[in-house]
Amino acid sequence: MHIAILSDIHANREAFIACLAATETAGADRLVILGDIVGYGADPVWCLDKARELLATGAVVLRGNHDEAVAKSTQSMNLNARLAVEWTRNQLSAEDRVFLGHLPMQVAEEDRLYVHASANAPEAWHYMLDADDAHGHFLHCDAAVSFCGHTHQPALFSASPAGKITTFTPDAAEPIPLAPQRQWLAVMGSVGQPRDGNPASAWALYDTGSRELRFHRTAYDIEAAAAKVRKAGLPEALAERLYGGR
Amino acid sequence: MAKSALTKGDIIDGFVIGDLIHNGGMARLWSVSKAGIDMPLLMKVPRIGEGDDPAAIVSFEMEQMILPKLSGPHVPQFIANGDFAAQPYIVMERIAGASLYPWLEALPRTDAEVATLGAKIADALDAIHRQDVVHLDLKPSNIVFRETGEAVLIDYGLACHIHMPDLMAEEFRLPYGTAPYMAPEQVIGRRTDFRSDLFALGVLMYFFATGKRPFGDPQRLSGLRKRLWRDPYPPRALRPDIAPALQEVILRCLAVKPDWRYQTAAQIANDLGDLSQVKLTVRAEKLHRDPWTEVIRRRFNPEPLGLHKPAVIAGQYADAPIVLVSIDLDNTTPEREAMLRLTTQRIIETSPQARIACLNIQRINRVALDTSLDDAGHNKHVARLVQLKGWAQPIKAPEGAITYHVIEAVNPADAILDFARSNKVDHIVMGARDSSTLRSLIGSVAGEVAAEAPCTVTVVRKRYSIPPTD
Numbered sequence: 187m188h189i190a191i192l193s194d195i196h197a198n199r200e201a202f203i204a205c206l207a208a209t210e211t212a213g214a215d216r217l218v219i220l221g222d223i224v225g226y227g228a229d230p231v232w233c234l235d236k237a238r239e240l241l242a243t244g245a246v247v248l249r250g251n252h253d254e255a256v257a258k259s260t261q262s263m264n265l266n267a268r269l270a271v272e273w274t275r276n277q278l279s280a281e282d283r284v285f286l287g288h289l290p291m292q293v294a295e296e297d298r299l300y301v302h303a304s305a306n307a308p309e310a311w312h313y314m315l316d317a318d319d320a321h322g323h324f325l326h327c328d329a330a331v332s333f334c335g336h337t338h339q340p341a342l343f344s345a346s347p348a349g350k351i352t353t354f355t356p357d358a359a360e361p362i363p364l365a366p367q368r369q370w371l372a373v374m375g376s377v378g379q380p381r382d383g384n385p386a387s388a389w390a391l392y393d394t395g396s397r398e399l400r401f402h403r404t405a406y407d408i409e410a411a412a413a414k415v416r417k418a419g420l421p422e423a424l425a426e427r428l429y430g431g432r
Numbered sequence: 433m434a435k436s437a438l439t440k441g442d443i444i445d446g447f448v449i450g451d452l453i454h455n456g457g458m459a460r461l462w463s464v465s466k467a468g469i470d471m472p473l474l475m476k477v478p479r480i481g482e483g484d485d486p487a488a489i490v491s492f493e494m495e496q497m498i499l500p501k502l503s504g505p506h507v508p509q510f511i512a513n514g515d516f517a518a519q520p521y522i523v524m525e526r527i528a529g530a531s532l533y534p535w536l537e538a539l540p541r542t543d544a545e546v547a548t549l550g551a552k553i554a555d556a557l558d559a560i561h562r563q564d565v566v567h568l569d570l571k572p573s574n575i576v577f578r579e580t581g582e583a584v585l586i587d588y589g590l591a592c593h594i595h596m597p598d599l600m601a602e603e604f605r606l607p608y609g610t611a612p613y614m615a616p617e618q619v620i621g622r623r624t625d626f627r628s629d630l631f632a633l634g635v636l637m638y639f640f641a642t643g644k645r646p647f648g649d650p651q652r653l654s655g656l657r658k659r660l661w662r663d664p665y666p667p668r669a670l671r672p673d674i675a676p677a678l679q680e681v682i683l684r685c686l687a688v689k690p691d692w693r694y695q696t697a698a699q700i701a702n703d704l705g706d707l708s709q710v711k712l713t714v715r716a717e718k719l720h721r722d723p724w725t726e727v728i729r730r731r732f733n734p735e736p737l738g739l740h741k742p743a744v745i746a747g748q749y750a751d752a753p754i755v756l757v758s759i760d761l762d763n764t765t766p767e768r769e770a771m772l773r774l775t776t777q778r779i780i781e782t783s784p785q786a787r788i789a790c791l792n793i794q795r796i797n798r799v800a801l802d803t804s805l806d807d808a809g810h811n812k813h814v815a816r817l818v819q820l821k822g823w824a825q826p827i828k829a830p831e832g833a834i835t836y837h838v839i840e841a842v843n844p845a846d847a848i849l850d851f852a853r854s855n856k857v858d859h860i861v862m863g864a865r866d867s868s869t870l871r872s873l874i875g876s877v878a879g880e881v882a883a884e885a886p887c888t889v890t891v892v893r894k895r896y897s898i899p900p901t902d
Contacts, residue, residue, distance in 0.1 A: 342597055348486065354597035359564070360501065362596055365493050367516035 190214035193335025197227030198378030204406035221250025221302035228414035249289035257287030299329035303336040317351040340375035361398035385431035458488040472526035491589035506556035529577040539643035551704035556583040557697035570632035627690040634685025661730035676716035677707040695752035698856040711832020752785035753858035793844040845880035
């Protein structure tokens, strides 16, 4: 089975459409969305409807911190994120907000775990940025392969049976075999707001047969997405950062 | 968990275990066979028991990851990986030809033998580097030869694939490798520089040419680190009849700073293919090690090895390409020559490490007519070399960056393509006639080369306008 994993769509319709088309071309037969469907971007309604539709056809759809913030409260977010969440909340119906608030925090499937931030207290939304962060995740997780998002920066961690952690910044050049004798944590990067210096949408495709994971980058119409952010009156920085992927 | 001992006759995943071929510290090698696979096979089984080196497991994982990614005549063909949960193994093609060991019993070897063997190993390194893999453990026991002559690099347990996680890097704080062959940057823990393998090739060639290893076989980290500041005896100090050109190549491979070495294995193979074209520097004639004052300065102010980001090999080859400029001396005009020169100049400006091979094809009518043997033919050949040098003279290239070649051939396109293939050319630059009339009558050499070339081809042509037809 080929599982396409997408995370941090952030109401970027153009990026979401481009990635969904790319997953189809790549031969994906299952979709997983790791949360943060909304927040930051200008198309929360469309993206939410799309996620609901995918859920109905068998996709896994998780809750991210922005989804939760829209559904409940704005927690401790930075100013731009909070402005975007408040704007988003006004765009969505009460029913939409209930839907977001009831998405699962994590889903386990065979030897895989899907979670937005970390298996280490998922509701605390820890960022998986270095070996120590990954160590925290592995302490709370038995799955052979975990997939998360949240950081908007693709990464691949592994833990050897002796508990040594390796870190790696993957590129889209080659599928990477995930050896079964160690645990893996793959951080997807972001569909709708990449922050690793590459403005193209990030996602990945996992082949359960060969246990190979391929990170992908997909170009999308940044101009259109940024123009909508500006038109919606959202903070200018949220439009600008899409161009540089920062 | 893994079965502790295999014996002859056991069957694992359809592979029938044959003879034990090698009983090493990290792994055992068994001869195996399987119905439907018609080649000699080898099964590598790691030692993973109490008290075994944990590096054995991680290095085995690395090899399981990297070997399936490699292909071509310079690597053993990958067949299958065994799961750690049941019985970890790698099955690969067993190379039928010889190892280097018998060869090592009669060192030192002649310059020609060292150059030929060095070039074969450089070809193999070029092949794996272009697949984004650094070997990091190049040494005699990891080089075998096919019956057809190609060098094959085996054992990818310490290797690093630029696009894969490096499991070794995080696991062990000490450098892993083989002491005599380890590059200075490996000693300080860098595992992503392709040029580390070029250093190891320099150690091998030094060993072949002198019978001695340039840095001995240090057993401690302090001994290993010495190569960061202490230079070896020049090969000619140990064996004075070694050609200066061969010493130049060897010592350039052994430069402490990767930036001072050859930048690609292809460039080494090229130089070894024709030692007469090697640009000689003070290294070539050196007979003594550096003076103590210099060594002490380096010891306490070590040469920084330079910043290094894991390089994608495509970038490395783009910075240091081998460029073939085909110059047609028979149908040329000063303007056409100048345009070709300008294009070549631009390439040198953007890729300062480029090697430029200027090639002229002297067209002959029949293969049998060997004009180069008689005096008139010889003079013609020399005259063309002079013309080529004259063409290149205005190009501001670093000394030694340009070489000159005149080849007699019946079919120019075939000759250019042969040259490009055998010299690992990355980019062919050639001129074309301005008008299409003649080309459409006789067919285009540039067209044929562009269609068949194994690399980028730039065809330089003066812009011309097509008269409107009514």
